[in-house]
Amino acid sequence: MSGDSAILVTGGAGYIGSHAVLALLDAGRRVVVLDNLVTGFRWAVPEAATFIEGDIADGPLVASIIAEHDIGAIIHFAGSVVVPESVSDPLKYYHNNTAKSRALIESAVKGGEDTSSSRPPLPPTEYPTLFPSPRMRPSGRSTLTARARR
Numbered sequence: 001m002s003g004d005s006a007i008l009v010t011g012g013a014g015y016i017g018s019h020a021v022l023a024l025l026d027a028g029r030r031v032v033v034l035d036n037l038v039t040g041f042r043w044a045v046p047e048a049a050t051f052i053e054g055d056i057a058d059g060p061l062v063a064s065i066i067a068e069h070d071i072g073a074i075i076h077f078a079g080s081v082v083v084p085e086s087v088s089d090p091l092k093y094y095h096n097n098t099a100k101s102r103a104l105i106e107s108a109v110k111g112g113e114d115t116s117s118s119r120p121p122l123p124p125t126e127y128p129t130l131f132p133s134p135r136m137r138p139s140g141r142s143t144l145t146a147r148a149r150r
Ligand SMILES: NC(=O)c1ccc[n+]([C@@H]2O[C@H](COP(=O)([O-])OP(=O)(O)OC[C@H]3O[C@@H](n4cnc5c(N)ncnc54)[C@H](O)[C@@H]3O)[C@@H](O)[C@H]2O)c1
Pocket: 010, 011, 012, 013, 014, 015, 016, 017, 034, 035, 036, 037, 038, 039, 040, 041, 054, 055, 056, 057, 076, 077, 078, 079, 080, 081, 096, 100, 143
């Protein structure tokens, strides 16, 4: 990632993401926030960051953001995090945290190639091998499944 490229923060209107945005701006980075505001707040995103309302699984939108804002890195905070709800409605959590994160990762690997960008696709990376604890509840399991480790 070059020092001039911007950082895309998903879930940047949420609790953790909005603080990450502040820290990145303090560090002098250009920041773009992608958030569908399902639990986040528009007011939580500082004026100095570019805010885009939308879903992480919207491939054409993510591709256009990557290309148009010269995104060099993505920090992914978007997700569903309410533990009791994840137990009562686990499919919602696997959809938003796992399936949609996979879609975001696919868009990141393509690197904006769906648009007129000349940026080449990113090289293939090793896929994660994860072993969630059997005692872990769906809120944790669905987010952990989406996290990549080399
Ligand atoms: N809150 C904590 O103490 C804590 C601790 C450790 C890790 N985390 C992790 O940090 C991340 C964010 O947690 P949080 O507490 O800030 O939650 P939050 O609900 O405050 O923030 C999540 C943000 O993601 C957005 N969002 C949700 N689904 C989206 C989608 N499909 N597309 C676009 N935007 C979407 C929401 O609108 C919201 O702004 C989660 O992965 C969570 O597991 C949180």
